Amino acid sequence: MIENCCICGKKVETIFKLPCIYPDNIGHYTQHIGICESCGLAFTQNPFTAQQLEDRYKNNSKYEYDSDDYYNIDIDEAYAKRCIRQKNFIDSNIDGDYSTILEIGAASGYNLSLYKDKEVLGVEPSKKNCILANKNYNVNMYNGMFSEYINENNCQKYDLIFLSHTLEHIVNPYEFIKQCRSICNKYIFIEVPTIDCQLVDELFAIFSDEHVNYFSLEGLTNMMNSLNFQLISSNIIHHSNVQIQLGYSVMSTLWKKTDENINKSIFIQSSKNLFQYYINSNNNKLPKIQSLINNIDDNEKLAIWGVGNHLAKLLANTDLCKKNIVKFYDSDVHKHSSTVFNKPIASFDESDIFEKRIDSILVATYSAQKTICKILDKHKNNCKIYCLYDL
Template sequence: MIRNCFLCENQTELLYDANWVLPGLAPTNIGFSICPHCGSVCQSPTVTFDDMMRFYSSMAVYTNPGRKEKPSEAKIRDLDEQIQFIKRGIGNLPSSALQIGSSDGYTLSRFKSAGIDRVLGVEPGKASVALAKKLYNVECINDTAENFKTTEAFELIILTHVLEHLYEPQQTLNKCRKIQDSLAEGFIYVEVPLLAPPKSLFPGFFAFEHINYYTRENLLKSLLNSDYYPISVIEHYRSNLSPIIGVLASTKPQYHTDDFVNQYSKNRNRVQAYRRQEVEYWQQRLDVILPQLQQAKRVYLWGAGIHTSQLVANTNLLEKVIITGLTDTSELKWGLKQGNWHCVPPDAVEWQQGDAVLISSYASEKEIFDALQWLRDKQVNTLRLHNVDDTKAH
């Protein structure tokens, strides 16, 4: 489907596209486009909303089984900062908080421990809702940002790494604003990946799940368009997998921001430069291990997911190597079709000496590699594509 600009609703201009083999969905032409009227970048063409929801509800996993469902050190650190950042911006923590996109409940559990009495999550992933209850006794509505309903008014609404996923993010911000209409003052904290200069961005920054891309300027504009007034802004470029920006805003009018300026030329140049950098990166990484793959008896891809999609879309892997199959430790992915393969459990494969496994993941590559010693003990060659030990991923 073709999307209009998520910020100003004008038609967009295609910058580049490629065919992606998507997990659980049919191969699809995915592209990234820019709005000539404001310069915002979005994913278009993309899959339909229903297909995206099918992806989230059936297989999206945001906890790492290698950590036994515990938060990473980076996640713990980030919550330390978010709580203090919000407390400093407001002067105190409010009495109630709603988080849209609450994942496994860890964020809300931390805010509750910090002194917020009433917390509620909204999360489309059934597995994540169950984890929130099991791990942290956090109540969550199993629904989407677009469809959930509540009659409660929450003093603080949290959207961390949510807006970049939504087909109509402005509608969700407007919905949040309505929830707080009855309050003397309400607050919202929004955090998203930051479209920074290309050299700041990691491989795979333009991802399937991220359909909107934010700069400081268009994020502030999006909040102002929904009658939220920014009061605190924070940016990080090296501490996380992606550069990020966080904004705390109030429902009370404030006058701290400049007028919005069209970013078309700057963002168009950034995306085109990044695209050249991205394709070169993935192919160079594959070329390093290609001889080992070609000498293997059989080759399996480890990881049904988006990095496998990007590997196929950005390299000539399928032209150079016959891929025998796809495997993953996540039960949610077993049986799902990606490209020409169905994902199977690792113990369903009769591993043989001389087989090779290629790990496609960037964020979790080191953890996966360390966990595959049992395959190396069977004389299976486990290959890392990226060889980055600290991706600063959550």
């Protein structure tokens, strides 16, 4: 259990405990969220170990956007749009003032391929992603964790360090940025999910087993300022007008390395209030979801489509696990080696409907609800379909 803030060292208060039931290899887990009242940084106090996360990212990467077997083409497009949006944001602020880029968590290299006139290197734990980056985009990659890269390479400096949806995964973000600073000439770009703009959509969407940090602009600013990075520009992107994978807003930020101490900023809304509001509004959504689940007959042979963080929260916070669940579907083949309640996870199989192995399907995802409902539409006369969200 992490009890102290990585920025200021003060003891943090636990503001929320979120019970979850994951596939059987993880099982029951209660996520403890703590917040530093003076810095405004919120984080998981009992994260999975670095080794568990590392194994997960090396062998089980969800971020292999360009691989042939990747299921959802919409996400490819969303990812490509995101990369272009980020490049526009950077160039609108510092165009011409950087010629080298290091991207940490470079996925399959598409993003760096947009910076053809720069010298680039991607650091990426997934070997498959590195191979794709070389093959598809001729982008130079280092295959490994950033800590391995820093230890092995002593160390070329880059004008711009690029961190897109990386920092929320890092157990000690302060130490991580400190390491980035040591190889940074000028700028750091950071994009992370943000709590500053709250979307009331998927239940507790921002909290997940993969994310360790939950940033507000206050928390991120206090951390960056304490390492002498000055904010150049920030931009909040809403889910409603730019597609991202999950139902939360993100913030793009650009920071300039300085040698001067930066005075602490005062924020009108404290992080603690923002989080409390978010938690309360999600707790208020639970009764509606529970009542939808109550409509499912206890004897009905129910399949669940979508084995992710969202299901883990549903199973632990509603009566869903009391239903007669006979099957779990997920299109991500990486999950097919696991089980939930000793039942296998497999791809959707329409013969389950024709051969009456199931009576109904609960679509247990927000982000993919539309896509899945489209697939299930032709079966709706033979199989009850339950959706949790009005989309």
